Amino acid sequence: MKNLNDRSIVYLAIFTAVIVGGAAPVFAKIALKETSPALFTFLRACLSTLVVLPFLIKYRIKLDKNLIKTILVTLFLTANFLIFAYGVRLTTASISQIIYVISPVVIAGLSYLILNERVNSKKVLGIILGFIGAGVIVILPVLNSNPFSGNLIGNLLIMLAVLTFSLYSVLSKKLHINFSPIQIVIVLSFTTLFAMAPLTLYEVLTSGTKIFNISRLALFSIFYVGAIMTVAYYTLHQYAIKHGSPLAASTIVYLQPVATFVWAAVLLGEGLTPGVIVGGTIAFLGTYFIINASSKKEIIDIEQKL
Known part of the structure:
Protein backbone atom coordinates (compact mmCIF):
# COMPACT_ATOMS: atom_id res chain seq x y z
CA MET A 1 0.00 0.00 0.00
CA LYS A 2 2.87 2.34 0.85
CA ASN A 3 4.49 1.74 -2.55
CA LEU A 4 1.17 2.46 -4.24
CA ASN A 5 0.79 5.71 -2.31
CA ASP A 6 4.38 6.72 -3.08
CA ARG A 7 3.81 5.99 -6.75
CA SER A 8 0.62 8.05 -6.73
CA ILE A 9 2.47 10.99 -5.18
CA VAL A 10 5.20 10.72 -7.83
CA TYR A 11 2.59 10.74 -10.60
CA LEU A 12 0.92 13.73 -8.96
CA ALA A 13 4.29 15.52 -8.79
CA ILE A 14 4.93 14.82 -12.48
CA PHE A 15 1.43 15.95 -13.47
CA THR A 16 1.73 19.15 -11.43
CA ALA A 17 5.22 19.87 -12.82
CA VAL A 18 3.86 19.46 -16.36
CA ILE A 19 0.99 21.88 -15.70
CA VAL A 20 3.19 24.44 -13.91
CA GLY A 21 6.06 24.21 -16.41
CA GLY A 22 3.77 24.23 -19.42
CA ALA A 23 2.31 27.57 -18.41
CA ALA A 24 5.66 29.36 -18.18
CA PRO A 25 6.09 30.25 -21.90
CA VAL A 26 2.48 31.44 -22.03
CA PHE A 27 2.82 33.77 -19.04
CA ALA A 28 6.18 34.95 -20.38
CA LYS A 29 4.50 35.93 -23.66
CA ILE A 30 1.71 37.73 -21.77
CA ALA A 31 4.25 39.72 -19.74
CA LEU A 32 6.30 40.54 -22.85
CA LYS A 33 3.30 42.29 -24.41
CA GLU A 34 3.87 45.07 -21.85
CA THR A 35 7.57 44.79 -21.05
CA SER A 36 10.76 44.59 -23.04
CA PRO A 37 12.78 41.34 -22.98
CA ALA A 38 15.52 43.07 -20.94
CA LEU A 39 13.08 44.42 -18.33
CA PHE A 40 11.25 41.08 -18.17
CA THR A 41 14.51 39.18 -17.61
CA PHE A 42 15.63 41.68 -14.95
CA LEU A 43 12.33 41.50 -13.03
CA ARG A 44 12.38 37.71 -13.32
CA ALA A 45 15.87 37.72 -11.81
CA CYS A 46 14.75 40.04 -9.01
CA LEU A 47 12.01 37.61 -8.00
CA SER A 48 14.16 34.49 -8.24
CA THR A 49 16.86 36.22 -6.17
CA LEU A 50 14.32 37.03 -3.46
CA VAL A 51 13.22 33.39 -3.45
CA VAL A 52 16.75 31.99 -3.01
CA LEU A 53 17.97 34.74 -0.66
CA PRO A 54 17.05 32.84 2.55
CA PHE A 55 19.13 29.88 1.35
CA LEU A 56 22.20 32.13 1.09
CA ILE A 57 22.35 32.20 4.90
CA LYS A 58 22.55 28.41 5.12
CA TYR A 59 24.54 27.70 1.96
CA ARG A 60 27.41 30.15 2.25
CA ILE A 61 29.50 30.63 -0.88
CA LYS A 62 33.19 31.48 -0.76
CA LEU A 63 34.66 34.06 -3.10
CA ASP A 64 37.34 32.05 -4.91
CA LYS A 65 38.31 30.85 -8.39
CA ASN A 66 35.58 28.16 -8.30
CA LEU A 67 32.96 30.87 -7.80
CA ILE A 68 34.37 32.85 -10.74
CA LYS A 69 34.13 29.74 -12.96
CA THR A 70 30.55 29.22 -11.82
CA ILE A 71 29.63 32.82 -12.62
CA LEU A 72 31.11 32.49 -16.11
CA VAL A 73 29.18 29.27 -16.77
CA THR A 74 25.89 30.65 -15.43
CA LEU A 75 26.22 33.57 -17.85
CA PHE A 76 25.19 31.09 -20.56
CA LEU A 77 21.87 30.60 -18.75
CA THR A 78 21.52 34.35 -18.23
CA ALA A 79 21.92 34.70 -22.00
CA ASN A 80 19.35 31.93 -22.40
CA PHE A 81 16.77 33.85 -20.35
CA LEU A 82 17.24 37.00 -22.42
CA ILE A 83 17.35 35.28 -25.83
CA PHE A 84 14.27 33.20 -24.97
CA ALA A 85 12.39 36.37 -24.02
CA TYR A 86 13.21 37.95 -27.39
CA GLY A 87 12.27 34.73 -29.21
CA VAL A 88 8.97 33.92 -27.50
CA ARG A 89 7.83 37.52 -27.98
CA LEU A 90 8.04 36.97 -31.76
CA THR A 91 6.95 33.35 -32.13
CA THR A 92 4.18 31.35 -30.43
CA ALA A 108 23.90 14.71 -26.04
CA GLY A 109 25.68 16.21 -29.06
CA LEU A 110 27.58 18.80 -27.02
CA SER A 111 28.51 16.19 -24.39
CA TYR A 112 30.16 14.20 -27.17
CA LEU A 113 32.01 17.24 -28.54
CA ILE A 114 33.02 18.85 -25.23
CA LEU A 115 33.13 16.01 -22.68
CA ASN A 116 33.98 13.18 -25.10
CA GLU A 117 31.02 11.17 -23.81
CA ARG A 118 30.23 7.99 -25.69
CA VAL A 119 27.53 8.18 -28.36
CA ASN A 120 25.91 4.95 -29.58
CA SER A 121 23.89 4.41 -32.75
CA LYS A 122 20.56 5.16 -31.02
CA LYS A 123 21.88 8.49 -29.79
CA VAL A 124 23.17 9.35 -33.26
CA LEU A 125 19.72 8.57 -34.68
CA GLY A 126 18.12 10.65 -31.92
CA ILE A 127 20.40 13.61 -32.65
CA ILE A 128 19.62 13.44 -36.38
CA LEU A 129 15.85 13.17 -35.84
CA GLY A 130 15.89 15.92 -33.22
CA PHE A 131 17.57 18.41 -35.51
CA ILE A 132 15.38 17.45 -38.49
CA GLY A 133 12.25 17.99 -36.40
CA ALA A 134 13.47 21.32 -35.04
CA GLY A 135 14.57 22.38 -38.53
CA VAL A 136 11.11 21.68 -39.93
CA ILE A 137 9.51 23.86 -37.24
CA VAL A 138 12.04 26.69 -37.58
CA ILE A 139 11.64 27.11 -41.36
CA LEU A 140 7.83 26.81 -41.38
CA PRO A 141 7.30 30.61 -41.47
CA VAL A 142 9.23 30.68 -44.77
CA LEU A 143 6.96 28.02 -46.28
CA ASN A 144 3.69 29.03 -44.66
CA SER A 145 2.23 32.43 -43.77
CA ASN A 146 -0.04 30.96 -41.08
CA PRO A 147 0.54 32.93 -37.83
CA PHE A 148 0.51 29.67 -35.87
CA SER A 149 3.66 28.64 -37.77
CA GLY A 150 5.48 31.23 -35.70
CA ASN A 151 8.07 33.74 -36.83
CA LEU A 152 11.37 32.81 -38.53
CA ILE A 153 13.50 35.18 -36.42
CA GLY A 154 11.62 34.14 -33.28
CA ASN A 155 12.06 30.44 -34.05
CA LEU A 156 15.79 30.93 -34.72
CA LEU A 157 16.15 32.82 -31.44
CA ILE A 158 14.46 29.96 -29.57
CA MET A 159 16.93 27.56 -31.21
CA LEU A 160 19.77 29.82 -30.04
CA ALA A 161 18.22 29.80 -26.56
CA VAL A 162 18.21 25.99 -26.62
CA LEU A 163 21.90 26.05 -27.59
CA THR A 164 22.89 28.40 -24.73
CA PHE A 165 20.80 26.33 -22.30
CA SER A 166 22.49 23.14 -23.49
CA LEU A 167 25.96 24.69 -23.26
CA TYR A 168 25.20 25.69 -19.67
CA SER A 169 23.92 22.18 -18.94
CA VAL A 170 27.07 20.50 -20.25
CA LEU A 171 29.55 22.96 -18.75
CA SER A 172 27.78 23.02 -15.37
CA LYS A 173 28.36 19.30 -14.87
CA LYS A 174 31.79 19.91 -13.32
CA LEU A 175 30.45 22.68 -11.08
CA HIS A 176 28.72 20.10 -8.88
CA ILE A 177 32.13 19.02 -7.55
CA ASN A 178 32.34 22.22 -5.49
CA PHE A 179 28.74 23.46 -5.34
CA SER A 180 25.35 21.99 -4.50
CA PRO A 181 22.42 22.53 -6.92
CA ILE A 182 20.89 25.20 -4.67
CA GLN A 183 24.23 27.05 -4.51
CA ILE A 184 24.42 27.09 -8.30
CA VAL A 185 20.87 28.47 -8.45
CA ILE A 186 21.87 31.19 -5.97
CA VAL A 187 24.88 32.15 -8.11
CA LEU A 188 22.70 32.07 -11.24
CA SER A 189 20.08 34.36 -9.70
CA PHE A 190 22.61 36.97 -8.59
CA THR A 191 24.60 36.72 -11.84
CA THR A 192 21.47 37.36 -13.91
CA LEU A 193 20.39 40.19 -11.62
CA PHE A 194 23.72 42.04 -11.82
CA ALA A 195 24.20 41.31 -15.53
CA MET A 196 20.77 42.63 -16.47
CA ALA A 197 20.72 45.66 -14.13
CA PRO A 198 22.90 48.01 -16.25
CA LEU A 199 21.23 46.93 -19.50
CA THR A 200 17.77 47.50 -18.04
CA LEU A 201 18.77 50.84 -16.49
CA TYR A 202 20.17 52.02 -19.83
CA GLU A 203 16.98 50.94 -21.59
CA VAL A 204 14.75 52.74 -19.06
CA LEU A 205 16.78 55.95 -19.32
CA THR A 206 17.11 56.00 -23.12
CA SER A 207 13.87 54.50 -24.43
CA GLY A 208 11.43 55.70 -21.80
CA THR A 209 10.41 52.21 -20.71
CA LYS A 210 7.95 52.55 -17.83
CA ILE A 211 8.52 50.05 -15.03
CA PHE A 212 5.46 51.08 -13.01
CA ASN A 213 3.00 51.17 -15.91
CA ILE A 214 2.41 47.41 -16.04
CA SER A 215 -0.97 45.71 -15.67
CA ARG A 216 -1.76 43.29 -12.87
CA LEU A 217 -1.92 40.40 -15.33
CA ALA A 218 1.58 41.17 -16.61
CA LEU A 219 2.88 41.54 -13.05
CA PHE A 220 1.37 38.18 -12.11
CA SER A 221 2.91 36.66 -15.24
CA ILE A 222 6.36 37.92 -14.23
CA PHE A 223 5.78 36.64 -10.68
CA TYR A 224 4.76 33.26 -12.06
CA VAL A 225 7.88 32.84 -14.19
CA GLY A 226 10.28 34.34 -11.65
CA ALA A 227 8.99 32.87 -8.38
CA ILE A 228 6.55 30.00 -8.91
CA MET A 229 8.67 28.34 -11.60
CA THR A 230 11.77 28.68 -9.42
CA VAL A 231 10.19 27.03 -6.38
CA ALA A 232 7.36 24.76 -7.50
CA TYR A 233 8.54 23.40 -10.85
CA TYR A 234 12.11 22.50 -9.94
CA THR A 235 11.10 21.10 -6.53
CA LEU A 236 8.49 18.84 -8.12
CA HIS A 237 10.91 17.83 -10.86
CA GLN A 238 13.60 16.78 -8.38
CA TYR A 239 10.99 14.97 -6.26
CA ALA A 240 9.93 12.92 -9.27
CA ILE A 241 13.56 11.94 -9.93
CA LYS A 242 14.35 11.08 -6.31
CA HIS A 243 11.18 9.19 -5.35
CA GLY A 244 10.19 7.84 -8.74
CA SER A 245 12.78 7.20 -11.43
CA PRO A 246 14.68 9.24 -14.01
CA LEU A 247 12.67 7.53 -16.74
CA ALA A 248 9.39 8.49 -15.06
CA ALA A 249 10.57 12.07 -14.66
CA SER A 250 11.59 12.13 -18.33
CA THR A 251 7.89 12.01 -19.25
CA ILE A 252 7.81 15.70 -18.28
CA VAL A 253 9.84 16.42 -21.43
CA TYR A 254 7.14 14.85 -23.59
CA LEU A 255 4.03 16.06 -21.76
CA GLN A 256 5.01 19.67 -21.06
CA PRO A 257 4.51 20.89 -24.67
CA VAL A 258 0.98 19.45 -24.53
CA ALA A 259 0.27 21.48 -21.40
CA THR A 260 1.76 24.57 -23.06
CA PHE A 261 -0.53 24.12 -26.06
CA VAL A 262 -3.60 23.92 -23.78
CA TRP A 263 -2.52 26.99 -21.79
CA ALA A 264 -1.72 28.88 -25.03
CA ALA A 265 -5.02 27.90 -26.66
CA VAL A 266 -7.02 29.13 -23.65
CA LEU A 267 -5.09 32.30 -22.77
CA LEU A 268 -3.60 33.33 -26.14
CA GLY A 269 -5.90 31.70 -28.69
CA GLU A 270 -2.99 29.85 -30.30
CA GLY A 271 -3.32 26.79 -32.50
CA LEU A 272 -1.07 24.23 -34.19
CA THR A 273 -0.46 23.75 -37.90
CA PRO A 274 0.12 20.34 -39.56
CA GLY A 275 3.75 21.34 -40.13
CA VAL A 276 4.31 22.05 -36.44
CA ILE A 277 2.72 18.72 -35.53
CA VAL A 278 4.94 16.83 -38.00
CA GLY A 279 8.11 18.63 -36.92
CA GLY A 280 7.20 18.23 -33.26
CA THR A 281 6.58 14.50 -33.68
CA ILE A 282 10.00 14.01 -35.32
CA ALA A 283 11.65 16.05 -32.53
CA PHE A 284 9.82 13.95 -29.90
CA LEU A 285 11.13 10.77 -31.53
CA GLY A 286 14.67 12.15 -31.46
CA THR A 287 14.42 12.93 -27.76
CA TYR A 288 12.89 9.50 -27.11
CA PHE A 289 15.87 7.76 -28.73
CA ILE A 290 18.33 9.89 -26.73
CA ILE A 291 16.68 9.11 -23.38
CA ASN A 292 16.02 5.46 -24.30
CA ALA A 293 19.68 4.95 -25.27
CA SER A 294 21.06 6.58 -22.10
CA SER A 295 22.18 4.80 -18.98
CA LYS A 296 20.41 5.45 -15.67
CA LYS A 297 23.19 7.84 -14.58
CA GLU A 298 23.04 9.71 -17.90
CA ILE A 299 19.25 10.06 -17.62
CA ILE A 300 19.63 11.51 -14.13
CA ASP A 301 22.19 14.00 -15.49
CA ILE A 302 19.86 14.99 -18.35
CA GLU A 303 16.80 15.32 -16.12
CA GLN A 304 18.57 17.40 -13.49
CA LYS A 305 19.54 19.88 -16.20
CA LEU A 306 16.04 20.33 -17.65
Whole structure:
Protein backbone atom coordinates (compact mmCIF):
# COMPACT_ATOMS: atom_id res chain seq x y z
CA MET A 1 0.00 0.00 0.00
CA LYS A 2 2.87 2.34 0.85
CA ASN A 3 4.49 1.74 -2.55
CA LEU A 4 1.17 2.46 -4.24
CA ASN A 5 0.79 5.71 -2.31
CA ASP A 6 4.38 6.72 -3.08
CA ARG A 7 3.81 5.99 -6.75
CA SER A 8 0.62 8.05 -6.73
CA ILE A 9 2.47 10.99 -5.18
CA VAL A 10 5.20 10.72 -7.83
CA TYR A 11 2.59 10.74 -10.60
CA LEU A 12 0.92 13.73 -8.96
CA ALA A 13 4.29 15.52 -8.79
CA ILE A 14 4.93 14.82 -12.48
CA PHE A 15 1.43 15.95 -13.47
CA THR A 16 1.73 19.15 -11.43
CA ALA A 17 5.22 19.87 -12.82
CA VAL A 18 3.86 19.46 -16.36
CA ILE A 19 0.99 21.88 -15.70
CA VAL A 20 3.19 24.44 -13.91
CA GLY A 21 6.06 24.21 -16.41
CA GLY A 22 3.77 24.23 -19.42
CA ALA A 23 2.31 27.57 -18.41
CA ALA A 24 5.66 29.36 -18.18
CA PRO A 25 6.09 30.25 -21.90
CA VAL A 26 2.48 31.44 -22.03
CA PHE A 27 2.82 33.77 -19.04
CA ALA A 28 6.18 34.95 -20.38
CA LYS A 29 4.50 35.93 -23.66
CA ILE A 30 1.71 37.73 -21.77
CA ALA A 31 4.25 39.72 -19.74
CA LEU A 32 6.30 40.54 -22.85
CA LYS A 33 3.30 42.29 -24.41
CA GLU A 34 3.87 45.07 -21.85
CA THR A 35 7.57 44.79 -21.05
CA SER A 36 10.76 44.59 -23.04
CA PRO A 37 12.78 41.34 -22.98
CA ALA A 38 15.52 43.07 -20.94
CA LEU A 39 13.08 44.42 -18.33
CA PHE A 40 11.25 41.08 -18.17
CA THR A 41 14.51 39.18 -17.61
CA PHE A 42 15.63 41.68 -14.95
CA LEU A 43 12.33 41.50 -13.03
CA ARG A 44 12.38 37.71 -13.32
CA ALA A 45 15.87 37.72 -11.81
CA CYS A 46 14.75 40.04 -9.01
CA LEU A 47 12.01 37.61 -8.00
CA SER A 48 14.16 34.49 -8.24
CA THR A 49 16.86 36.22 -6.17
CA LEU A 50 14.32 37.03 -3.46
CA VAL A 51 13.22 33.39 -3.45
CA VAL A 52 16.75 31.99 -3.01
CA LEU A 53 17.97 34.74 -0.66
CA PRO A 54 17.05 32.84 2.55
CA PHE A 55 19.13 29.88 1.35
CA LEU A 56 22.20 32.13 1.09
CA ILE A 57 22.35 32.20 4.90
CA LYS A 58 22.55 28.41 5.12
CA TYR A 59 24.54 27.70 1.96
CA ARG A 60 27.41 30.15 2.25
CA ILE A 61 29.50 30.63 -0.88
CA LYS A 62 33.19 31.48 -0.76
CA LEU A 63 34.66 34.06 -3.10
CA ASP A 64 37.34 32.05 -4.91
CA LYS A 65 38.31 30.85 -8.39
CA ASN A 66 35.58 28.16 -8.30
CA LEU A 67 32.96 30.87 -7.80
CA ILE A 68 34.37 32.85 -10.74
CA LYS A 69 34.13 29.74 -12.96
CA THR A 70 30.55 29.22 -11.82
CA ILE A 71 29.63 32.82 -12.62
CA LEU A 72 31.11 32.49 -16.11
CA VAL A 73 29.18 29.27 -16.77
CA THR A 74 25.89 30.65 -15.43
CA LEU A 75 26.22 33.57 -17.85
CA PHE A 76 25.19 31.09 -20.56
CA LEU A 77 21.87 30.60 -18.75
CA THR A 78 21.52 34.35 -18.23
CA ALA A 79 21.92 34.70 -22.00
CA ASN A 80 19.35 31.93 -22.40
CA PHE A 81 16.77 33.85 -20.35
CA LEU A 82 17.24 37.00 -22.42
CA ILE A 83 17.35 35.28 -25.83
CA PHE A 84 14.27 33.20 -24.97
CA ALA A 85 12.39 36.37 -24.02
CA TYR A 86 13.21 37.95 -27.39
CA GLY A 87 12.27 34.73 -29.21
CA VAL A 88 8.97 33.92 -27.50
CA ARG A 89 7.83 37.52 -27.98
CA LEU A 90 8.04 36.97 -31.76
CA THR A 91 6.95 33.35 -32.13
CA THR A 92 4.18 31.35 -30.43
CA ALA A 93 4.42 29.95 -26.91
CA SER A 94 3.52 26.48 -28.22
CA ILE A 95 6.34 26.45 -30.78
CA SER A 96 8.86 27.70 -28.23
CA GLN A 97 8.09 24.75 -25.96
CA ILE A 98 8.12 22.22 -28.81
CA ILE A 99 11.56 23.41 -29.94
CA TYR A 100 12.81 23.02 -26.36
CA VAL A 101 11.95 19.32 -26.60
CA ILE A 102 15.24 18.80 -28.44
CA SER A 103 17.28 20.04 -25.43
CA PRO A 104 18.34 16.46 -24.52
CA VAL A 105 19.35 15.99 -28.17
CA VAL A 106 21.58 19.09 -28.16
CA ILE A 107 22.98 18.16 -24.73
CA ALA A 108 23.90 14.71 -26.04
CA GLY A 109 25.68 16.21 -29.06
CA LEU A 110 27.58 18.80 -27.02
CA SER A 111 28.51 16.19 -24.39
CA TYR A 112 30.16 14.20 -27.17
CA LEU A 113 32.01 17.24 -28.54
CA ILE A 114 33.02 18.85 -25.23
CA LEU A 115 33.13 16.01 -22.68
CA ASN A 116 33.98 13.18 -25.10
CA GLU A 117 31.02 11.17 -23.81
CA ARG A 118 30.23 7.99 -25.69
CA VAL A 119 27.53 8.18 -28.36
CA ASN A 120 25.91 4.95 -29.58
CA SER A 121 23.89 4.41 -32.75
CA LYS A 122 20.56 5.16 -31.02
CA LYS A 123 21.88 8.49 -29.79
CA VAL A 124 23.17 9.35 -33.26
CA LEU A 125 19.72 8.57 -34.68
CA GLY A 126 18.12 10.65 -31.92
CA ILE A 127 20.40 13.61 -32.65
CA ILE A 128 19.62 13.44 -36.38
CA LEU A 129 15.85 13.17 -35.84
CA GLY A 130 15.89 15.92 -33.22
CA PHE A 131 17.57 18.41 -35.51
CA ILE A 132 15.38 17.45 -38.49
CA GLY A 133 12.25 17.99 -36.40
CA ALA A 134 13.47 21.32 -35.04
CA GLY A 135 14.57 22.38 -38.53
CA VAL A 136 11.11 21.68 -39.93
CA ILE A 137 9.51 23.86 -37.24
CA VAL A 138 12.04 26.69 -37.58
CA ILE A 139 11.64 27.11 -41.36
CA LEU A 140 7.83 26.81 -41.38
CA PRO A 141 7.30 30.61 -41.47
CA VAL A 142 9.23 30.68 -44.77
CA LEU A 143 6.96 28.02 -46.28
CA ASN A 144 3.69 29.03 -44.66
CA SER A 145 2.23 32.43 -43.77
CA ASN A 146 -0.04 30.96 -41.08
CA PRO A 147 0.54 32.93 -37.83
CA PHE A 148 0.51 29.67 -35.87
CA SER A 149 3.66 28.64 -37.77
CA GLY A 150 5.48 31.23 -35.70
CA ASN A 151 8.07 33.74 -36.83
CA LEU A 152 11.37 32.81 -38.53
CA ILE A 153 13.50 35.18 -36.42
CA GLY A 154 11.62 34.14 -33.28
CA ASN A 155 12.06 30.44 -34.05
CA LEU A 156 15.79 30.93 -34.72
CA LEU A 157 16.15 32.82 -31.44
CA ILE A 158 14.46 29.96 -29.57
CA MET A 159 16.93 27.56 -31.21
CA LEU A 160 19.77 29.82 -30.04
CA ALA A 161 18.22 29.80 -26.56
CA VAL A 162 18.21 25.99 -26.62
CA LEU A 163 21.90 26.05 -27.59
CA THR A 164 22.89 28.40 -24.73
CA PHE A 165 20.80 26.33 -22.30
CA SER A 166 22.49 23.14 -23.49
CA LEU A 167 25.96 24.69 -23.26
CA TYR A 168 25.20 25.69 -19.67
CA SER A 169 23.92 22.18 -18.94
CA VAL A 170 27.07 20.50 -20.25
CA LEU A 171 29.55 22.96 -18.75
CA SER A 172 27.78 23.02 -15.37
CA LYS A 173 28.36 19.30 -14.87
CA LYS A 174 31.79 19.91 -13.32
CA LEU A 175 30.45 22.68 -11.08
CA HIS A 176 28.72 20.10 -8.88
CA ILE A 177 32.13 19.02 -7.55
CA ASN A 178 32.34 22.22 -5.49
CA PHE A 179 28.74 23.46 -5.34
CA SER A 180 25.35 21.99 -4.50
CA PRO A 181 22.42 22.53 -6.92
CA ILE A 182 20.89 25.20 -4.67
CA GLN A 183 24.23 27.05 -4.51
CA ILE A 184 24.42 27.09 -8.30
CA VAL A 185 20.87 28.47 -8.45
CA ILE A 186 21.87 31.19 -5.97
CA VAL A 187 24.88 32.15 -8.11
CA LEU A 188 22.70 32.07 -11.24
CA SER A 189 20.08 34.36 -9.70
CA PHE A 190 22.61 36.97 -8.59
CA THR A 191 24.60 36.72 -11.84
CA THR A 192 21.47 37.36 -13.91
CA LEU A 193 20.39 40.19 -11.62
CA PHE A 194 23.72 42.04 -11.82
CA ALA A 195 24.20 41.31 -15.53
CA MET A 196 20.77 42.63 -16.47
CA ALA A 197 20.72 45.66 -14.13
CA PRO A 198 22.90 48.01 -16.25
CA LEU A 199 21.23 46.93 -19.50
CA THR A 200 17.77 47.50 -18.04
CA LEU A 201 18.77 50.84 -16.49
CA TYR A 202 20.17 52.02 -19.83
CA GLU A 203 16.98 50.94 -21.59
CA VAL A 204 14.75 52.74 -19.06
CA LEU A 205 16.78 55.95 -19.32
CA THR A 206 17.11 56.00 -23.12
CA SER A 207 13.87 54.50 -24.43
CA GLY A 208 11.43 55.70 -21.80
CA THR A 209 10.41 52.21 -20.71
CA LYS A 210 7.95 52.55 -17.83
CA ILE A 211 8.52 50.05 -15.03
CA PHE A 212 5.46 51.08 -13.01
CA ASN A 213 3.00 51.17 -15.91
CA ILE A 214 2.41 47.41 -16.04
CA SER A 215 -0.97 45.71 -15.67
CA ARG A 216 -1.76 43.29 -12.87
CA LEU A 217 -1.92 40.40 -15.33
CA ALA A 218 1.58 41.17 -16.61
CA LEU A 219 2.88 41.54 -13.05
CA PHE A 220 1.37 38.18 -12.11
CA SER A 221 2.91 36.66 -15.24
CA ILE A 222 6.36 37.92 -14.23
CA PHE A 223 5.78 36.64 -10.68
CA TYR A 224 4.76 33.26 -12.06
CA VAL A 225 7.88 32.84 -14.19
CA GLY A 226 10.28 34.34 -11.65
CA ALA A 227 8.99 32.87 -8.38
CA ILE A 228 6.55 30.00 -8.91
CA MET A 229 8.67 28.34 -11.60
CA THR A 230 11.77 28.68 -9.42
CA VAL A 231 10.19 27.03 -6.38
CA ALA A 232 7.36 24.76 -7.50
CA TYR A 233 8.54 23.40 -10.85
CA TYR A 234 12.11 22.50 -9.94
CA THR A 235 11.10 21.10 -6.53
CA LEU A 236 8.49 18.84 -8.12
CA HIS A 237 10.91 17.83 -10.86
CA GLN A 238 13.60 16.78 -8.38
CA TYR A 239 10.99 14.97 -6.26
CA ALA A 240 9.93 12.92 -9.27
CA ILE A 241 13.56 11.94 -9.93
CA LYS A 242 14.35 11.08 -6.31
CA HIS A 243 11.18 9.19 -5.35
CA GLY A 244 10.19 7.84 -8.74
CA SER A 245 12.78 7.20 -11.43
CA PRO A 246 14.68 9.24 -14.01
CA LEU A 247 12.67 7.53 -16.74
CA ALA A 248 9.39 8.49 -15.06
CA ALA A 249 10.57 12.07 -14.66
CA SER A 250 11.59 12.13 -18.33
CA THR A 251 7.89 12.01 -19.25
CA ILE A 252 7.81 15.70 -18.28
CA VAL A 253 9.84 16.42 -21.43
CA TYR A 254 7.14 14.85 -23.59
CA LEU A 255 4.03 16.06 -21.76
CA GLN A 256 5.01 19.67 -21.06
CA PRO A 257 4.51 20.89 -24.67
CA VAL A 258 0.98 19.45 -24.53
CA ALA A 259 0.27 21.48 -21.40
CA THR A 260 1.76 24.57 -23.06
CA PHE A 261 -0.53 24.12 -26.06
CA VAL A 262 -3.60 23.92 -23.78
CA TRP A 263 -2.52 26.99 -21.79
CA ALA A 264 -1.72 28.88 -25.03
CA ALA A 265 -5.02 27.90 -26.66
CA VAL A 266 -7.02 29.13 -23.65
CA LEU A 267 -5.09 32.30 -22.77
CA LEU A 268 -3.60 33.33 -26.14
CA GLY A 269 -5.90 31.70 -28.69
CA GLU A 270 -2.99 29.85 -30.30
CA GLY A 271 -3.32 26.79 -32.50
CA LEU A 272 -1.07 24.23 -34.19
CA THR A 273 -0.46 23.75 -37.90
CA PRO A 274 0.12 20.34 -39.56
CA GLY A 275 3.75 21.34 -40.13
CA VAL A 276 4.31 22.05 -36.44
CA ILE A 277 2.72 18.72 -35.53
CA VAL A 278 4.94 16.83 -38.00
CA GLY A 279 8.11 18.63 -36.92
CA GLY A 280 7.20 18.23 -33.26
CA THR A 281 6.58 14.50 -33.68
CA ILE A 282 10.00 14.01 -35.32
CA ALA A 283 11.65 16.05 -32.53
CA PHE A 284 9.82 13.95 -29.90
CA LEU A 285 11.13 10.77 -31.53
CA GLY A 286 14.67 12.15 -31.46
CA THR A 287 14.42 12.93 -27.76
CA TYR A 288 12.89 9.50 -27.11
CA PHE A 289 15.87 7.76 -28.73
CA ILE A 290 18.33 9.89 -26.73
CA ILE A 291 16.68 9.11 -23.38
CA ASN A 292 16.02 5.46 -24.30
CA ALA A 293 19.68 4.95 -25.27
CA SER A 294 21.06 6.58 -22.10
CA SER A 295 22.18 4.80 -18.98
CA LYS A 296 20.41 5.45 -15.67
CA LYS A 297 23.19 7.84 -14.58
CA GLU A 298 23.04 9.71 -17.90
CA ILE A 299 19.25 10.06 -17.62
CA ILE A 300 19.63 11.51 -14.13
CA ASP A 301 22.19 14.00 -15.49
CA ILE A 302 19.86 14.99 -18.35
CA GLU A 303 16.80 15.32 -16.12
CA GLN A 304 18.57 17.40 -13.49
CA LYS A 305 19.54 19.88 -16.20
CA LEU A 306 16.04 20.33 -17.65
